Amino acid sequence: MAETLHSVDPTTGAAFGDPIAATTxxxxxxxxxxxxxxxxxxxxxxxxxxxxxxxxxxxxxxxxxxxxxxxxxxxxxxxxxxxxxxxxxxxxxxxxxxxxxxTGAVLDVVIDHAAPRATPPRPDLRRLNIxxxxxxxxxxxxxxxxxxxxxxxxxxxxxxxxxxxxxxxxxxxxxxxxxxxxxxxxxxxxxxxxxxxxxxxxxxxxxxxxxxxxxxxxxxxxxxxxxxxxxxxxxxxxxxxxxxxxxGSLNPVVVTPEAVAQRGTALVEEFAASMTLGAGQFCTKPGLLFLPEGHGLDDALAEAVRAKEVHPMLNGRIRDAYAAEAARLASHPQARFAVEPSAVDDGFAVTPGLVSAPAAAIDGDDALLHECFGPTALVLTYADTAELQRVLPQLPGGLTATVQLATSADPVAQTALPLLAERSGRVIVNGWPTGVAVTHAQHHGGPWPATTNAxxxxxxxxxxxxxVRPVAYQSTPESLLPEALHDDNPLGLQRRVDGRMEPVAEA
The missing domain is CATH 3.40.605.10 (Aldehyde Dehydrogenase; Chain A, domain 1)
Structure with missing residues (x-):
């Protein structure tokens, strides 16, 4: 039987429109x-x-x-x-x-002219990406x-x-x-x-x-x-x-004791908003929150999460996987639901949830360290800096990692930041990972399982x-070279010539 696809409205679960034939x-x-x-x-x-x-x-x-x-x-x-x-x-x-x-930056043109008097003599080499x-x-x-x-x-x-x-x-x-x-x-x-x-x-x-x-x-x-x-x-x-x-990515967030004391209530609201954004279906969702023991935010966290109304999940398969993974996390011997998620009658809608456990639960045990795709997150309480030093290196690779701190002199932050940088592609301070700026400096990647190539x-x-991949031309007559490698730079590209960057030609 030929494969067909159907448009489905996630708010109702009903198919609409004509069936779409799969490509043969x-x-x-x-x-x-x-x-x-x-x-x-x-x-x-x-x-x-x-x-x-x-x-x-x-x-x-x-x-x-x-x-x-x-x-x-x-x-x-x-x-x-x-x-x-x-x-x-x-x-x-x-x-x-x-x-x-x-600008030619994609080509990454590099030209090293011949140096026949060098020891040993060096041929003319010109490289660009294709x-x-x-x-x-x-x-x-x-x-x-x-x-x-x-x-x-x-x-x-x-x-x-x-x-x-x-x-x-x-x-x-x-x-x-x-x-x-x-x-x-x-x-x-x-x-x-x-x-x-x-x-x-x-x-x-x-x-x-x-x-x-x-x-x-x-x-x-x-x-x-x-x-x-x-x-x-x-x-x-x-x-x-x-x-x-x-x-997949857990995107851990470490909150220091000083940050809790300074702005704990605000952090609770910000976390709940970020964690449930887009029904928790962002690859950058903060899925793992480290709080210091005695933080006193349990009730506020639960209230903030329960108050969030979320969009429906994208399809029935994702909704069912979300419910199963949240239940699996809460079934861990040291974990419990702080807020238990549930499905809503209409379409693929769900309610958000929280699972709580001590940080010691992940020490030598990765059962809790799996992404729950959807609006449920894991909250881990840590005893001290020594415990963070022990458990943070055990986290799986991620797209992001965040530290919420009070000052740059915060000792917990100074410990956590380099450990988190080892396990993630983007380190955030006093922000939230949902929202990825499309800029030259952005890095949206990270160690496995965040990506296949960090x-x-x-x-x-x-x-x-x-x-692209690089190709170098050695001792090649200019008439046979790509235009981008000609000495007179006819395309006005950004290039490195004999070790120095050439200015980009004015338009």
Whole structure:
């Protein structure tokens, strides 16, 4: 029986719209082959030409904002306000990555002229980055626009000069098709090869895509189980390819005794708001809160969490997994529910929860150290700095880690910060991890299981580096070199020549 997908309203659990046929293996192969055929032309574009393509995509997404937001809300239940902001972030990513690529920073051009009198003599060497080739992008459900088929991975791949075959998430199949149509039409109007961007749908299509020999890299945001399965597929190919997976993260928050004394009530409200944002379905949700013994905030925490109304979960499978994982955490011999979550009658809605335990419960035991995807968090009480020194290094790798402190001289903070930096990709002081700024300095990654490669980010201009590789030309006549490596810098790019950065040419 052929696989079909259905749009489902998370607020009611009811399907709507026409069934969507999954992409056949033959169609996946055609899409990958078309992407491979389009790759040389996209790679040969000047940075300014590629930037123009990306700006055309951003403009088209903006022009179709009302239709995109309405359909995404119907399939995700995330709300119009949230989704308009997310689409603005999405178009902003395309524009920012376009501007970054235009400077030549993506190419990372380095020229070392020949030094025949050096000991030993040194030949002329010139290096630049080239695109990997077609990229498979696996859309996430919790950010249907910013991490969907038109999200950061697609923007980064196109900025690198790589065609994209994007696999729609089953929770938002119609949104993915609409986004794919908008992008394809924008690229077509700009004269791009139709193979530059394609959307495929269905579980089997995702497997067929990662296995296709025309695909040269893949990016994924989702569960540990799903990401690990695709990573194994990527590694097991006759020609293994890079797989950049963003998987699960606890995002621990350590609150010092001084911070509790200074602003404990405010921290409780801020934590509850961050933990339940988007129904706790953010990869940066603070899922683990360390509080000092005797903090006196138990009642306030429970009250703040119970007071939160959350959006429905994205689908029935996620709702059921949320309930099962929260119950498993509370079943630990040293843990208990401080607030027990429950399902709500309508659709996939749930209530938030809290599980409490002493920090000693994770000392040598990782049973509690698993992400609960949804609006439930684990609160651990620690005795002293020595206990933090013992348990923090045992935490799994994460995207973020936070310290809430009173002053920079806070001794608990001074102990915790370097330990947390060893286990995470972004360290936050007196803030909350939900909310990821799309900037040049951002790092959205971390040690396993947060990602499959802690050296790379999936947010910010550094995300583009995942989809290029360096090539060095030695003693090559200028007429045979790519334009970016010519001595007169005809493209006006940012370059390092004989160890010194050249100024970018004025426009």
């Amino acid at each position: 293996p033959e169609a996946v192969a055609r899409a990958a082959a078309a992407a491979r055929a389009a790759a040389p032309g996209l790679a040969a574009m000047r940075p300014s030409e590629r930037a123009d393509l990306m700006r055309a995509v951003a403009a088209a997404l903006h022009d179709h904002e009302d239709d995109i937001v309405a359909l995404a809300d119907a399939e995700s239940g995330l709300g119009e306000t949230r989704l308009r902001g997310e689409l603005a972030r999405t178009t902003g990513q395309f524009e920012q990555y376009a501007a970054h690529a235009e 695109p990997l080739g077609p990229v498979a992008v696996y859309a996430a459900s919790n950010f249907p626009l910013a991490f969907g088929v038109a999200g950061t991975d697609t923007a980064a791949a196109l900025a690198a000069g790589c065609p994209v075959v994007a696999k729609a998430h089953a929770s938002q199949p119609a949104t993915a098709i609409l986004l794919g149509t908008v992008i394809a039409e924008a690229l077509d109007k700009h004269g791009a090869d139709p193979g530059v961007f394609t959307v495929v749908s269905g579980f089997q299509a995702g497997l067929d895509l990662i296995r296709d020999p025309n695909i040269k890299a893949a990016a994924f945001t989702g569960s540990i189980a799903g990401g690990r399965a695709l990573a194994d597929e990527a590694a097991g190919r006759p020609e293994p390819i890079p797989f950049y997976g963003e998987l 050296r790379h980010t999936s947010v910010g201009t550094g995300a583009i580096a995942r989809f």
